[in-house]
Every structure is written in C-alpha cells, then in structure tokens.
Amino acid sequence: MSSLQEVARRAGVSKATASRALSGAAHVSPAARERVATAASELGYVVSSTASSLVTGRTKNVGVITPFINRWFFAEVLEGIEGALIRAGYDLTLFRLPSEPEQRSRLFHYFLVRKRVDAIVCLGVALTPAEVELIHTLRRPAVGIGGAIPGLPTMSIDDVEATRLATRHLIGLGHRRIVHVGGDLGEQMDFEVHARRLAGFRSAMEEAGLDCEGAFRATTFSVPGGYESALALLADPAIRPTAIVAGCDEIAIGVITAARELGILVPSELSVVGIDDHPYAPMFGLTTVRQVPGEQGEKAAEMVVRALADATDPLEPVASEIPIRLVVRRSTTAPPGVQSVR
C-alpha cells in the first residue's frame, strides 16, 4: 500500500536512509532511525518483497519438493522444515512432484527456476543428474532427504541396514519363519526404498542361513496395505510365520490390526518390527527401527539456511551424505492388566 517513499517523506529523510534504517544493516543516526520506525508503523508500512527481491536477488523463500503431503513420514518432515524455515525468516513454497515425467520437468523448469526460491529441499525425490546440474547452474543451495543424490548433500537412513537390523532383531529373538511385508516393487518410490528394504531383509536372512523363498509379500506402503496383506498371510495357522518385518510402521500397524482381528496374540504368537517410529507404535506395542522425520526436516532446512547465510553469493553445495543413526526401539508392551483381560 504505502511505499518507502512515503515513509521517508514522513520521517523527513531520503528513501535511502529510510531503507537503511528499516533493514537495520547500515549505520543510521539513532534519531533518524527512530523517526523512520515510527513513520513506518504509523503508515503500516511493509516492504514489498517482490521489489526487494528484484534488486537483491534473494527471495527469502525456500522451495520444497515432495511426492506426498498426506503421508505420515512426509508430513512430519514437512513440519520440521516449516518450523526451521520460519524461525530463520524464510517462507516455504511447496511443490508436489507429479509422477508423470513431462509434468515433472515442467515443474522443474517453469516453477522452480523462475527465481522464486533461494534454495531447494528435495524430500523423497531422487533428482536426475540433469536436475542436479541445473540446480548447480542456478547456484542454489539444495539438500535432499530420504536417499542419496550424487552432487548434493543428502540425509537419509540406510534403508538396507534398517530392515537388516529389524530382521536380525527377530532372528535374535529366536524366530525362524519370518516374512517381509514390504512395498510393491512395481510401484517403486524414489531411491528404490522398497527394493532396498527387501534387500536388507534378505541379507539378514541369508546371513543366518534362513530361507527367503516366498518370504516376501508385496503391498501398498500404508496401514490398509499392511492389513489386507496380513489378512491373507496369517489366515492359515499351519503355515503362518512367527514374525514379520514390515516395510514401514504403517504397514506394521496394519499387520498387527489384522493379526488381532484374527485372534493372534501379538507379540506372543506373532512378533512384528516396523521402521520409522510412528506415533501409533506404542499403542500397538510395536517395536520399530527408529528414525525421526521431523528432525531430519529441521536439519535439512537449517542446512540450506546456513548455506544461504554463509554465502555472499549463492553457494555451491557440497556433496556429502549424512546418515541417520538407526536404533531398534522396543515399545513398552501393553499393561499386563490389559493382556489378562483378553
């Protein structure tokens, strides 16, 4: 509405001084600074971010690309990113990556490159080498979450190690008939998460000399997916596994729900291990390989913000992979009183 010009006039100074006073950076006499401040607040002045972006080349805005918004892991990371960005004075522009390749490149070129964002956070998106190069050409800091992207700093768990850990945990408990209910290899996510988690399971099984034949059930990466799959898998008591490694906690929760519905006692008759540390884990007595998505988002956002702050000129991102430490977290099982009621 009201421009810097008006503020300056009202304060009896020039636009330049008003600008300096407001931005707080340069040296302005206390008196002038004061007058400008009151003038601005009286007029309800706020800088036009477009105008200031045009001249500074910085938008104070970070773009986040993600394939999903309403899936627990992604939404959680998103909240973490959002918090860190707002704290640092950055806005967050959200792009959901379409699955169709041409749509995808349209998004990249049309929406992302228009000088709309100072930096980019890629959540669960494996950028192609060409896309990474584009980001480098644009000299925009970028960081990935959920899998390694060559040429970009990324943070992610080791998906192979996660299921390996889970599987070893179950083997250590004495289980021999273990099945992996994981993501359908056909509807692969980026970074081949499904395949990598399956690989970790296989590796642990083979290392223990156990047979993997038919020990994998493919499903959707969701609670209903795990439920449907387990309903079929657990129906026949004769061939039922004694333990399940779920592809993620959501699948695990579905599996446990199905098991309970079938009258199978968890964990005495069936042990289930998931991955992610979903908030519902405790109420399902779910043991899980822990990762904290919100923290990952926060860290990633802090990284790009730091890069933005450090760099006089937009910074060349350093390539490196930041691993997330994995731990098996055993949920406290339901209170004994509850168990006995059954």
Next chain:
Amino acid sequence: MSSLQEVARRAGVSKATASRALSGAAHVSPAARERVATAASELGYVVSSTASSLVTGRTKNVGVITPFINRWFFAEVLEGIEGALIRAGYDLTLFRLPSEPEQRSRLFHYFLVRKRVDAIVCLGVALTPAEVELIHTLRRPAVGIGGAIPGLPTMSIDDVEATRLATRHLIGLGHRRIVHVGGDLGEQMDFEVHARRLAGFRSAMEEAGLDCEGAFRATTFSVPGGYESALALLADPAIRPTAIVAGCDEIAIGVITAARELGILVPSELSVVGIDDHPYAPMFGLTTVRQVPGEQGEKAAEMVVRALADATDPLEPVASEIPIRLVVRRSTTAPPGVQSVR
C-alpha cells in the same frame, strides 16, 4: 540467468515484442513469435517472476495458513489445495500458524502482507475481524475452510449436526448407554470444533430423552488419544457403554483398537461412529459421518483462483458460507470368515 533483453536481441525484436510473444497474450506475428520461442529455448530463458510480479502486481502465488500439517484432515485438504493451484498455474506458500498470539500477528503482518501472495486460503483458522478487515483492505481474495468466518466465503461441515447425526444413528440402532469421546474443551481448536461436536451429541441425546451426565470423555484429537481414553472407559464391563460417538475418525480408530485389545467385540458389543471418513475406516469396520477433506481443499483453491481470474483488479471477496453435505457412511464390516475365527 539470461534476460529478456538477450532473447529479444537473439530473435531480432524488441523486448516488448519478446515479452508479448512469450506471454502469448497480445498479437504477435507468427514469424516473430516463432523466432522468440526458439531464442528463448536456446538460451534456456525463464521469466524472472519477481520482476514480472513487481510490474503486474500479481505473484501467481497463493498463501495457505494452517495450524497443522501432519494431521490427516489438514494434510488431505492441503493436497487438494495444492493440486488445484498447480493446475491453475499458481504456487502455494505454506504458513503454519503459531499458537502464540504475538507470533500469529507477526505472521500476518510480516509474512502475508508483503505482497507475497495474491490470495489466501485459511485452513482451520478462525480469523479475527481485524484480520479479515486487513485482507479486505489488501483486496485479496480469501476463503476459509473448517468453520465460518464472518466477511469471508467459507466452507465447512456443520459440526453440531455431524455428531447429532452420528448420535441419532446409534440411538436408532437401539443404543441407550452412549458416550462421546471428543476433543478436550481446554485445548480448543479454532471454531470451537470440540465444543460444537459435544453440543451436537448432547442435543441428540436430550432429544431422545437420554441422560448426558458423565457421557463425555475429553481427550486429544488423535488415535492415541482415543486409545488411552477408551482403555479407561471400557475397562469395567459393568458400567461400559454400548456405543461411542467419537469426536473424529482418529479418535474412533483409537477407541476400536482399545476395545479389541480388551477383547470387546466391535460392533456386536460396542458400536462406534466417527466423523470424517478416514481411509482406515473400512479396516476397522468404522461407521462414519462423511466429509471429504481433499475435495474441500480443491474447491477452496478453485474459488480463489476464479476470483483472481475474474477480477481485473484483485477482487473484494463475497461473504457466504458453503455447507458440506453430511452422510452417515457405514463401512462394510469385516468378512464373515474373519469374524468366526475369533
């Protein structure tokens, strides 16, 4: 990187013609248009959105304010909004509304007003009259979701009616000992959702001449919340209710999980009705009062986009309340074979 100037030079036309050719609006000779197009693509040119925003006054960007990102209903609406916006060529800038009042007003003035957004979608946020006035002053189209905001078009379900419907449904089934497990009135959401849903429950109970005394359990609006609450509520078979009206589907799912853990058969020994039509509803055999959050988001986004398109100048929003139709949706109960296994 490369500017319009360079494109123009390469195509042998003026900046103005290049601009017209690229934006596609005005009349440009096919030959010139062609030359500009190839020049632009050879140079990998993309408009600087900041520069173009500065002169047009439009950012092609819509702000979305929401208190939560990682809660099913909100994330779902968000996806709907995102889809509709991207389709219309708008970006989405996401603001999570802090709960602290001063932070909130800071967000409003500092982030939202800086000419960063062409329009605003308020999701689950009850704007104050002052905030609405500010939006009107800015002449920005705005629409609310989740509750009525005087002075703004809003879309929401009737929260009172939702629980009333749910409660009547249970009463119709012959239930008399019905409890409402709903949101804690202390940690109120905007629009007094918790209180309104409780009111609907009470109204239906009283209308049927049933006693509401002690028939309300306050909890968190979440699956674990419903679970914890139900564990206590259902522990004693002697005083256990035969039906529960949950404040939302997430609570309902928690309740059902607790019931199953306690060995209570659902729905034969305990009927539960939720609100929202959560994707897990079918696997829990949950009957629910249906609303489709994704569609609400889509519609809201389409409304602001239309307002933006219709208006030569940013449009004065029309105040009106768009109700969402409510229906009780009975989930198919689990397959009979499964029931008998128990």
Next chain:
DNA sequence: CTGAAAGCGCTAACAG
C-alpha cells in the same frame, strides 16, 4: 552519517 541517482528485469501504454 545521509542524499542523489542508477538500475534490478519486466510489462504496459502509446505511438508508429
């Protein structure tokens, strides 16, 4: 410490 002036990259009249 402060003011004048020169643009940032683009679009929108206004003449040709």
Next chain:
DNA sequence: CTGTTAGCGCTTTCAG
C-alpha cells in the same frame, strides 16, 4: 503488428 518509453518499489554505489 512492433518499437519506444516509462516506470513497478526497492537497494546500493558514490559522493558529499
């Protein structure tokens, strides 16, 4: 149909 000319609102040298 196309080129010229002004700015949009701000920051930033560069002189005072």
